[in-house]
Amino acid sequence: MQQLAITGGSEKPLLSLHDINMTFGGVKALKNVSFDVRPGEVHCLAGENGCGKSTLIKIITGVYRPADGASIEYDGETYSHMSPVTAQDRGIQVIWQDLALFPEMSVAENIAFQTVLGRWPKLVDYGRMRKIATDALKRLGITLDVDLPLKEYAIAQRQIVAIARALVGEAKLVFMDEPTASLTQSETDHLLDIVRGLSAAGVAVVFVSHRLAEVLEISSRITVLRDGALVGVYPAAGMTQSRITELMTGKTFDQQVRAKSRDDQPVVLEVKGLSRPGQFDDISLTVRRGETLGITGLLGAGRTELAQTLFGMLQPAAGAITLEGKPVHFSSNRDAIKAGVAYLSEDRLSLGLIQPQSIADNLVISSLGKIVSGGFLSDERKRKLVAGWIADLGVKIGQQGDAISTLSGGNQQRIAIAKWLATDPKLLILDAPTVGVDVGARAGIFDIVAKLAETGLAIILISDEVPEVYFNADRVLHMAQGRIVGSYDPRSVPLSEIEGAVYA
Amino acid sequence: MHSFARTHATEVALLAVIAVICTVLSFATANFFSIGNAFDLLNTSSVNIIFAVGLLVVLIAGGIDISFAVAASVVQYGTAIALGWIGGGGWISGLVIAGSIGICLGAVNALLIHRFRIISIVATISTFNIYFGLLMFFTKGVSIYDLPEWLTDRVVLFEHEMADGSWIEITLPVLVMVLCVIATWVLITRTTTGRQLYAFGDNPEGARRFGINIGAMQFIAFGWLGLMAGIGGLVQAHYAQEVVPNALYGRELDVLAAVVLGGARLGGGKGSVLGCVLGVLLIAITQNGLNLMGVSPFAFKMIVGAIILIAITLSNTSIERLLPFATQKGARR
Numbered sequence: 001m002q003q004l005a006i007t008g009g010s011e012k013p014l015l016s017l018h019d020i021n022m023t024f025g026g027v028k029a030l031k032n033v034s035f036d037v038r039p040g041e042v043h044c045l046a047g048e049n050g051c052g053k054s055t056l057i058k059i060i061t062g063v064y065r066p067a068d069g070a071s072i073e074y075d076g077e078t079y080s081h082m083s084p085v086t087a088q089d090r091g092i093q094v095i096w097q098d099l100a101l102f103p104e105m106s107v108a109e110n111i112a113f114q115t116v117l118g119r120w121p122k123l124v125d126y127g128r129m130r131k132i133a134t135d136a137l138k139r140l141g142i143t144l145d146v147d148l149p150l151k152e153y154a155i156a157q158r159q160i161v162a163i164a165r166a167l168v169g170e171a172k173l174v175f176m177d178e179p180t181a182s183l184t185q186s187e188t189d190h191l192l193d194i195v196r197g198l199s200a201a202g203v204a205v206v207f208v209s210h211r212l213a214e215v216l217e218i219s220s221r222i223t224v225l226r227d228g229a230l231v232g233v234y235p236a237a238g239m240t241q242s243r244i245t246e247l248m249t250g251k252t253f254d255q256q257v258r259a260k261s262r263d264d265q266p267v268v269l270e271v272k273g274l275s276r277p278g279q280f281d282d283i284s285l286t287v288r289r290g291e292t293l294g295i296t297g298l299l300g301a302g303r304t305e306l307a308q309t310l311f312g313m314l315q316p317a318a319g320a321i322t323l324e325g326k327p328v329h330f331s332s333n334r335d336a337i338k339a340g341v342a343y344l345s346e347d348r349l350s351l352g353l354i355q356p357q358s359i360a361d362n363l364v365i366s367s368l369g370k371i372v373s374g375g376f377l378s379d380e381r382k383r384k385l386v387a388g389w390i391a392d393l394g395v396k397i398g399q400q401g402d403a404i405s406t407l408s409g410g411n412q413q414r415i416a417i418a419k420w421l422a423t424d425p426k427l428l429i430l431d432a433p434t435v436g437v438d439v440g441a442r443a444g445i446f447d448i449v450a451k452l453a454e455t456g457l458a459i460i461l462i463s464d465e466v467p468e469v470y471f472n473a474d475r476v477l478h479m480a481q482g483r484i485v486g487s488y489d490p491r492s493v494p495l496s497e498i499e500g501a502v503y504a
Numbered sequence: 505m506h507s508f509a510r511t512h513a514t515e516v517a518l519l520a521v522i523a524v525i526c527t528v529l530s531f532a533t534a535n536f537f538s539i540g541n542a543f544d545l546l547n548t549s550s551v552n553i554i555f556a557v558g559l560l561v562v563l564i565a566g567g568i569d570i571s572f573a574v575a576a577s578v579v580q581y582g583t584a585i586a587l588g589w590i591g592g593g594g595w596i597s598g599l600v601i602a603g604s605i606g607i608c609l610g611a612v613n614a615l616l617i618h619r620f621r622i623i624s625i626v627a628t629i630s631t632f633n634i635y636f637g638l639l640m641f642f643t644k645g646v647s648i649y650d651l652p653e654w655l656t657d658r659v660v661l662f663e664h665e666m667a668d669g670s671w672i673e674i675t676l677p678v679l680v681m682v683l684c685v686i687a688t689w690v691l692i693t694r695t696t697t698g699r700q701l702y703a704f705g706d707n708p709e710g711a712r713r714f715g716i717n718i719g720a721m722q723f724i725a726f727g728w729l730g731l732m733a734g735i736g737g738l739v740q741a742h743y744a745q746e747v748v749p750n751a752l753y754g755r756e757l758d759v760l761a762a763v764v765l766g767g768a769r770l771g772g773g774k775g776s777v778l779g780c781v782l783g784v785l786l787i788a789i790t791q792n793g794l795n796l797m798g799v800s801p802f803a804f805k806m807i808v809g810a811i812i813l814i815a816i817t818l819s820n821t822s823i824e825r826l827l828p829f830a831t832q833k834g835a836r837r
Contacts, residue, residue: 085715098709103706103773104774115696116703117715117716119720121695124696148511
């Protein structure tokens, strides 16, 4: 692998790390990593989950202390390690993925929260707080009612509040950990504009994101980590998504259109004129045996509501659903599961899996009937069923009894899929199956999806990332404002055409 | 002031419910709508309001406490004994002693929760049993009637005879209650420590990342409740003119219900002093009204329980969900 030495720009780095080593319980999390950030640049830190990105951020912000011999040069001073207080005092701010905000408190208080810090009680100066908050929002070109509790605002605005809060600390260096993970396309565009604004004002931004398209769009340089080691530092200009993926994983993924015609297969699901006021309107579609139907569109297009209606969680106001030729009416998702519909939810972590419970218990939760022996649940049957699925889907686990939360995002997603496959479905609905899953694990999940389709399962694949449905579905439907506005065959239409229509 | 209604929905809803109940009661009974009765209510509710604002602080910080009412009984005995040692004392020394013992008992809860990582409901159910067990064991269930004179003498700060011949009075418990309410309001809304308590209750992990001292938060919250329990205990002894070991047993759930009714959330980060006071008053008004209407006291608990459910449902559920037909037109595009 060739490593590019970037010598252009004689500017002295704002932050420069050398010889960073970090060990957790015998596992080397970071090996001799060096990393530098220039004043006012947007720098992307890329790598798969577990490659050491978060550890590196935590070292820079003083949460962890690196092994001896490390040097951290920041803004003219050299440290062997940072402390959270020093980092904040010197203008290093982090916007964590979970934002660490206080939803019940006002916007002003969230932004100017540092004014209420301190060991000894002081009187709160709400006027000053309001002014600090308004000024910070003004710098971002945003107006919010700073007196309202934060919970009144949606996730996109909360993200902005978190950024405003970072700015209050006279930030010179801001880390953003997956800031766009739950934003829609237009909200993301807005956020990227804000990041550009910060950069223009001289604030350096280190950006971490799984969405490589926006990484390329926003950053000037990209540092790639793999397995705790530095792969290299690359200028964003001239980079491509597939090249970054290759650097991050050390493997090449040639994305090819997998679409095939399934017109000769019997129809599994037929939907006619399905409507739910305010959510979707007059939806008609068919899915055949072995077919993967992709549905894409922006967040809020009604995709998830449609999926939940097909799964019986919501009831349609009009229209008909036919499953294998028989009309069906689901009054709850229990009916849908019985009829052979499986739904892998968008929000895997909160809805799909029960985090503190074991891998085995999560996997069998929807198919308890199969492991009953003599009227009681049989541990032996459970163990066999679980072992079978884990082998089939290639899930990497320690023990069946380990908590699901010990698995990586990709492996959790496989368990979630296995949970539904254990119910012997005829139709599998995958709603945004790769949210929070890194690029290598994504490929693994879609390999599983393709294999499942070959066994005759009908699949509906929902995603707001057009390439995902383009490369993995046999047909692609475009949903916008609750209606199907386009139908594409990936074999005859270029990706750019669908992207153009969806992101327009 | 539209934003007051928006950010203080619970308080506005409670005020509305109180207004409705007062209107109904004023028609249903002869005496309810007299100023004398209103002041009676205030005098009798003082102890519960003092307890309630203390508990509010613990709930805001994300904890819960079952032990404070029996802790107040422990304070009553401890204070009575200590006053005997110092030869009588007075209101100032009494409040200092009662407050100090209360703070110590609250600190025991904070220690268990912070140092030994016991969740607050389990820790305080344990201390509830320990405090009450110790109290019954050492007192053998015997009440104290020979309290110092200053403690049992009624202190009327203001009295006035109304035109209809009824008396309005403001007694010492009301003054103490008002001071406790103001102090708690200042603590949780006007001091940085109070805002840290809110933040800690709202998002403990976020608060930790800001470097807020988590242990200090637990000690301040449970210490404040201990202080209020101590003061409330002394005031209750004054009001009842005796110290009975199980007089406050069971009071914790009444106060907890009133505070939750007032909009505080089990889980932290939410609640206001105003809501808390209104919650206690709503329950007191209801009981008082039922009493005046001649309803059997055995039915009180049942009716109060139903009112708590109705009020909490109203403040949690938007009107649209309670009246589904009202939204049909709006939802269609």
